[in-house]
Amino acid sequence: MSNIPAELRYTKSHEWVRKNDDGTLTIGISDHAQELLGDLVFVDAPESGSSFEQGEDCAVVESVKAASDVYCPISGEVVEANATLADAPETINADPYGDGWIFSIKPEDEGDFDNLMSSSEYTDHVAADDH
Amino acid sequence: MPFIPHTEDDVRDMLAAIGVKDIEALFDEIPKELRSKGLTEVPTGLSEMAVQRLMAERAAQDSRSLCFAGGGAYEHHIPSAVWEITTRGEFYSAYTPYQAEASQGTLQLLYEYQTMMASLTGMDVSNASLYDGASALAEAILMAVRANRKAKSKRILIPRTVHPSYRKVAQTITKGQGIILEELDYDVTGGHLDPASLPKDPGDFVALVIPQPNFFGVLEEVDALTDWAHEHKALVIGVTNPVSLAVLTPPGEWGEIGADIVCGDGQPLGIPLSSGGPYFGFMCCRQDYVRQMPGRIIGRTTDLDGKPGFSLTLQAREQHIRRSKATSNICTNQGLLVTAATIHMALMGPAGIEQAAANSHANTMELLDKLNGVPGIKKLFDRPLFHEAVVQFDRPVNEVTQALTAQGIVGGIMLEDDYPELKNCLLVCATETKTEADLITFVDKLQQISTQLQATKSSAEPKIA
Numbered sequence: 064m065s066n067i068p069a070e071l072r073y074t075k076s077h078e079w080v081r082k083n084d085d086g087t088l089t090i091g092i093s094d095h096a097q098e099l100l101g102d103l104v105f106v107d108a109p110e111s112g113s114s115f116e117q118g119e120d121c122a123v124v125e126s127v128k129a130a131s132d133v134y135c136p137i138s139g140e141v142v143e144a145n146a147t148l149a150d151a152p153e154t155i156n157a158d159p160y161g162d163g164w165i166f167s168i169k170p171e172d173e174g175d176f177d178n179l180m181s182s183s184e185y186t187d188h189v190a191a192d193d194h
Numbered sequence: 195m196p197f198i199p200h201t202e203d204d205v206r207d208m209l210a211a212i213g214v215k216d217i218e219a220l221f222d223e224i225p226k227e228l229r230s231k232g233l234t235e236v237p238t239g240l241s242e243m244a245v246q247r248l249m250a251e252r253a254a255q256d257s258r259s260l261c262f263a264g265g266g267a268y269e270h271h272i273p274s275a276v277w278e279i280t281t282r283g284e285f286y287s288a289y290t291p292y293q294a295e296a297s298q299g300t301l302q303l304l305y306e307y308q309t310m311m312a313s314l315t316g317m318d319v320s321n322a323s324l325y326d327g328a329s330a331l332a333e334a335i336l337m338a339v340r341a342n343r344k345a346k347s348k349r350i351l352i353p354r355t356v357h358p359s360y361r362k363v364a365q366t367i368t369k370g371q372g373i374i375l376e377e378l379d380y381d382v383t384g385g386h387l388d389p390a391s392l393p394k395d396p397g398d399f400v401a402l403v404i405p406q407p408n409f410f411g412v413l414e415e416v417d418a419l420t421d422w423a424h425e426h427k428a429l430v431i432g433v434t435n436p437v438s439l440a441v442l443t444p445p446g447e448w449g450e451i452g453a454d455i456v457c458g459d460g461q462p463l464g465i466p467l468s469s470g471g472p473y474f475g476f477m478c479c480r481q482d483y484v485r486q487m488p489g490r491i492i493g494r495t496t497d498l499d500g501k502p503g504f505s506l507t508l509q510a511r512e513q514h515i516r517r518s519k520a521t522s523n524i525c526t527n528q529g530l531l532v533t534a535a536t537i538h539m540a541l542m543g544p545a546g547i548e549q550a551a552a553n554s555h556a557n558t559m560e561l562l563d564k565l566n567g568v569p570g571i572k573k574l575f576d577r578p579l580f581h582e583a584v585v586q587f588d589r590p591v592n593e594v595t596q597a598l599t600a601q602g603i604v605g606g607i608m609l610e611d612d613y614p615e616l617k618n619c620l621l622v623c624a625t626e627t628k629t630e631a632d633l634i635t636f637v638d639k640l641q642q643i644s645t646q647l648q649a650t651k652s653s654a655e656p657k658i659a
Contacts, residue, residue, distance in 0.1 A: 105485060110344070113343075125485070128515075129515055130511050130515065130516055
């Protein structure tokens with residue numbers, strides 16, 4: 064069973080979202096997603112300053128067997144992208160919820176965060192996915 | 195494994211297994227009005243004997259013309275060994291192999307090809323080839339749109355000095371994705387895109403296409419153009435003739451930081467004219483953009499025992515994994531032609547290709563010098579040339595080319611259809627294959643035709659009583 068921290072929110076497309084004290088949101092891909100992808104070899108992170116709509120593809124994670132889009136969980140403007148991933152994409156495999164974060168955004172509407180899946184909902188979603 | 199993939203028995207068994215009556219039933223989902231009514235223009239099959247006869251008759255129609263036409267396909271000397279080696283059973287395939295481990299020889303050859311192309315263009319990486327030069331430009335444009343994340347628009351600036359067919363193909367392939375190709379006009383004196391004519395404030399655009407040499411054979415001011423595009427945060431797509439790169443500055447060294455993507459047609463590297471194809475396209479780019487590059491890339495690696503080996507690499511963005519989001523869905527690799535090109539480059543060597551390029555340039559200059567003495571012909575454009583030039587006649591150029599054809603000479607390419615302002619203009623080319631005698635023959639015939647046409651014209655004029 065993959066690790067699904069309780070304090071985070073999730074999407075059906077396997078992104079996780081953390082609410083920071085300054086109102087920004089940090090986004091990455093779940094432990095389950097990195098397990099499915101296998102060893103990551105490249106991360107195409109979004110440029111800071113660019114804006115995305117909810118559900119829009121904003122990054123690409125590429126493993127030895129697949130390249131997969133990352134969808135923006137909440138509409139907003141990118142504040143920062145994780146620069147260390149360019150040289151060390153495997154950080155996502157090692158620490159998907161910590162050093163393996165992909166980017167952070169300033170959401171258009173902070174209330175959107177509460178509409179995302181909770182850890183228990185996401186746990187059910189992953190379980191259903193496995194069948 | 196049988197040579198024929200499924201016999202009638204196989205098909206019947208498979209249909210029975212899934213409980214379907216016939217193959218047609220599998221296509222039920224496609225609405226009737228969308229179904230093809232059959233290929234009415236394609237004739238029914240012929241026997242092998244009939245085909246041999248037909249093809250022999252067609253082959254006999256091939257003329258042994260003295261060819262002064264270029265326009266994207268050039269007659270160069272091809273050492274006999276090139277196609278002798280290329281058509282050996284071990285190499286004779288049109289595709290990159292899917293079973294990489296079992297195809298090390300082909301993969302090594304493609305790897306060598308990539309190395310040669312990267313070296314010729316002065317770029318970091320090359321793919322294993324594309325379909326042809328025109329579609330390579332279209333792919334380069336799509337790639338630039340993916341790679342230039344800073345650009346908010348999908349505008350591509352493309353000079354009218356880019357091959358007209360390339361512009362048409364690029365338009366067809368890219369317009370469905372909302373990409374706008376904006377044409378830039380050429381300078382009427384130089385026949386090039388004058389950097390001074392570029393707008394001070396061009397607005398947001400993705401990339402500038404720079405042909406070198408351009409369709410008129412004229413050399414563009416690549417350094418100034420490259421730097422201008424980069425100043426405006428746009429990418430530079432170079433479209434080049436690979437043979438010319440043996441004597442010209444490679445695109446990787448254009449301006450301050452060089453071109454970003456380079457493409458073109460590989461035909462001049464050992465591929466015969468063959469009535470227009472098949473040829474192959476090439477594409478090279480900076481390391482930064484390698485993940486946006488379409489097509490196959492062969493990598494060199496070591497196996498578990500530490501032995502060197504070759505593999506298909508960076509495949510994760512190809513269509514069998516990414517479907518509609520793949521970097522390309524038409525990146526057909528022209529394996530056999532690339533095989534010939536690689537062997538051609540290996541046999542010619544850098545010095546050989548440089549000599550072919552230099553002799554082609556010298557022959558074209560010599561031809562222009564000789565044409566200078568023929569009344570009613572003048573050379574257009576005063577900029578330096580590679581191995582092609584535009585000449586203008588003072589009479590209908592189609593009459594001249596018809597008369598030349600009757601004498602076994604392909605005089606060049608008429609430009610008026612694509613450039614209405616270039617009335618009675620002919621694009622001529624003399625590669626290294628032309629001898630001094632060939633040039634004299636061409637010029638002599640032109641002189642005769644010129645005199646004859648003059649005579650016919652004056653006799654047709656009404657006499658004044």
